Amino acid sequence: MNILDKIIAHKKQEVAQLRKEVQVEKLVKSPNFKRTPLSLKKSLLSVGSTGIIAEFKRQSPSKGIINDKVTIDEVTEGYIKANVAAQSILTDNDFFGGNIMDVLKARSIQESTPILRKDFIVDGFQIVEAKAIGADVILLIAACLTKEELKNYGKLAEDLGLDVLYEVHNQEELDKIELDNKIIGINNRNLKTFQVDLEHSIELASQIPDSCIKVSESGLSDPRVITGLKEYGFQGFLIGENFMKTEDPGFSCQEFIKQIG
Numbered sequence: 001m002n003i004l005d006k007i008i009a010h011k012k013q014e015v016a017q018l019r020k021e022v023q024v025e026k027l028v029k030s031p032n033f034k035r036t037p038l039s040l041k042k043s044l045l046s047v048g049s050t051g052i053i054a055e056f057k058r059q060s061p062s063k064g065i066i067n068d069k070v071t072i073d074e075v076t077e078g079y080i081k082a083n084v085a086a087q088s089i090l091t092d093n094d095f096f097g098g099n100i101m102d103v104l105k106a107r108s109i110q111e112s113t114p115i116l117r118k119d120f121i122v123d124g125f126q127i128v129e130a131k132a133i134g135a136d137v138i139l140l141i142a143a144c145l146t147k148e149e150l151k152n153y154g155k156l157a158e159d160l161g162l163d164v165l166y167e168v169h170n171q172e173e174l175d176k177i178e179l180d181n182k183i184i185g186i187n188n189r190n191l192k193t194f195q196v197d198l199e200h201s202i203e204l205a206s207q208i209p210d211s212c213i214k215v216s217e218s219g220l221s222d223p224r225v226i227t228g229l230k231e232y233g234f235q236g237f238l239i240g241e242n243f244m245k246t247e248d249p250g251f252s253c254q255e256f257i258k259q260i261g
């Protein structure tokens with residue numbers, strides 16, 4: 001079994017258990033559920049957007065512990081100061097060391113910048129939960145969902161006012177998505193092998209219509225690469241480890257953004 005299959009199998013059990021413990025009605029009553037989510041699309045398209053989606057990630061299956069010292073509060077403040085287009089926060093605990101409290105805390109600190117709840121969505125419950133914890137955007141990973149699931153979960157998110165980042169790694173996955181006005185993230189990292197390949201992403205980008213926003217994800221650590229990717233029509237850049245592996249991720253992000261210009 002590859003790591004992605006393992007994570008998904010685990011996630012399905014986790015959500016089944018959660019569904020027994022938490023009533024959807026309770027989520028709907030939470031204060032954050034009433035807010036109007038911020039739009040990732042708008043943020044990425046706004047004039048002068050840095051395009052950087054900066055991630056809070058303590059650990060990962062491919063890298064082990066990345067940073068277990070910094071707090072979500074200080075990193076959120078640093079990323080906001082750096083003028084990121086959005087924040088991405090991992091909420092998977094078993095493989096990435098995250099939790100939903102991180103999103104709740106970040107939301108209580110900032111109300112200006114979209115928050116992506118980064119998890120492996122396998123159930124509509126997680127989408128309702130995303131809204132309840134104050135997230136603005138969810139991730140749908142094409143590698144682990146069927147065409148119907150992508151459509152139905154996309155629709156549920158949209159009905160709740162949440163934006164969706166659809167993640168693909170190859171043509172087969174891209175073919176599962178209805179490509180109109182969507183935000184498409186091309187993951188440079190193969191989630192099954194952890195191999196990172198930028199070339200492959202650039203090729204795939206040419207298969208995405210202009211009505212979509214293109215986001216390049218993973219393995220980005222050189223500001224010059226961002227400038228290059230912009231020429232291929234990318235408007236968003238999801239960066240985690242390059243910031244998180246430093247002592248002060250917020251500061252690293254500020255310096256990085258200064259270098260893109």
Ligand SMILES: O=P(O)(O)OC[C@@H](O)[C@@H](O)c1c[nH]c2ccccc12
Pocket residue numbers: 055057118119167187217218219220238239240241242
């Ligand atoms: O840390 P990196 O290499 O900059 O990558 C960030 C982000 O793209 C990566 O964490 C990611 C992309 N898609 C995912 C899906 C699940 C968990 C994590 C991810």
